[in-house]
Amino acid sequence: MIKDEQLREEAMAAANYDDQSRKINQPSRSIFWSRDIASPLFEIVLQNICNEIEGKEERSRKRSIRAHHGFTRMVKALVLDLYVARKSNKRMQLGLPLNKNEYSPTNNYHRMVSFYQSVALSYVHVQSAYKGLEACGYLRTEKKGHFDKEKGKGKRTRIRATQKLMSALEEQAHITLWQIRQLEGCNNIILKDENKDIIPYEHNSQTTKMSENLERINRHLSTFWIDLYLKDTEFEALRRHVWNRHLEDEEALPSIDVSARTLRRIFNNSSWNEGGRFYGAWWLGIPKEYRKYIHINGKQTVELDYSGMHPALVYAEVGVTPPLDPYDMGLENVVRDVKKVAFNSLVNASNKNIKQHSDFNEMDAGCSWQELLEAIIDAHSPIREYFGSGFGLQLQKKDADIAEKVMLRFADMQYACLPVHDSFLVHHALADELREYMEHYYMEVAGAMAKVDGKSILTYDAPVEHKFVDMGNVEEMLSGGEYREYTNRQYQWYSYIDNMNIT
Missing domain, CATH: 1.10.10 (Arc Repressor Mutant, subunit A)
Known part of the structure; x- marks a missing residue:
């Protein structure tokens, strides 16, 4: 099912690792x-x-x-x-x-x-x-x-x-x-200080309103079955991938708990104007390659994102229209994703001494890391003053405020809307509505037009033999074959919903 060769290899490795390897780097x-x-x-x-x-x-x-x-x-x-x-x-x-x-x-x-x-x-x-x-x-x-x-x-x-x-x-x-x-x-509104330590704070009208909105969003999301349509071996591969990433970055989630649908907002530097993005839900912690397998109530999803959101937000600050592709500054031998990371790092950092990206190779790129950074600054002279300013955390506050508005609108419509920072996932039939509200609330918050792209217009569709499982037939549910874990979670979810309706 997973077509990406790297993910396929991980799935095979997960299915075959021996007992001895389980004793190494135990997840915690x-x-x-x-x-x-x-x-x-x-x-x-x-x-x-x-x-x-x-x-x-x-x-x-x-x-x-x-x-x-x-x-x-x-x-x-x-x-x-x-x-x-x-x-x-x-x-x-x-x-x-x-x-x-x-x-x-x-x-x-x-x-x-x-x-x-x-x-x-x-x-x-x-x-x-x-x-x-x-x-x-x-x-x-x-x-x-x-x-x-x-x-x-x-x-x-x-x-x-x-x-x-x-x-x-x-x-x-x-x-x-x-x-x-x-x-x-x-309390799901979290404040961190300059050392990234979580600290308490005095509630005010702003935190109270954010708490009320987040409670409403979380209560709404708790009524949906949000899951990954993966074979058991592929799900195990994903578990190992997430754990290995956690070993490299303690901020990353150590495991996947598909029942974790509670979002929280995290602010930085003891300021309510910096950060504020949404974290906590399981789909925020998986590699982007897996998002196309996310289903809501067993249905396909679509993911739309803002194209070049942070560059566009910075340009909106100076009232200038951004380039069509803010990450195109020449240097054709440099991978676009590396350019994107370098740009955002320049905006987020408090100085211009940006650590070289791990995927950047000077020989392949035909330039040094410093030359790449200088090329980015030269290509974006109208916003030069924002590079190395730490302004990126204020941009995160804006994109999080936009995300809050989009999610609340879908909650009003009684549909699930899953945030992934500058993108959203909804039922595939709601793609037009999602685009409309993403553009509307971007204009409301940023005062500029947004460019919205489809990251995956139609997500993976389950084979017919696995797609429809009779929830009243326990024998059929248990014989899920390669998808046994998925069908078991499906059975448990609808049993839970039935009991909730009874009570």
């Missing part, structure tokens, strides 16, 4: 405390797990009602996150902080979890939940954490769900990924 991420689920069956299983843990504890007296509630909340948080991690990548490990200092109200970790995830952490309850789940065989400690006082650095304890936990949740509680949601009260 920090634990999330803000998962929730509305399921009476889960609550029964959770209470049984808590009772089992307390039955093994050597306590002189029972916990108070308040303490029992806090303990149960921590068990629930660990159980749900262990489950999600295992489902997104069966080798995924969670980094659990067990340093007592991190649970102090004055500690930055504690403050950030409280402010952004709306969870009040307790060292005592976390320790009890962790030790109890391990003693009862629901989690396994893969590697103990440590802290180097001299260096002031350390590694967190890594844990992973056991089959006992997965069986309890899937066979007794009958939960699926689609039921798990974000805890109410979480």
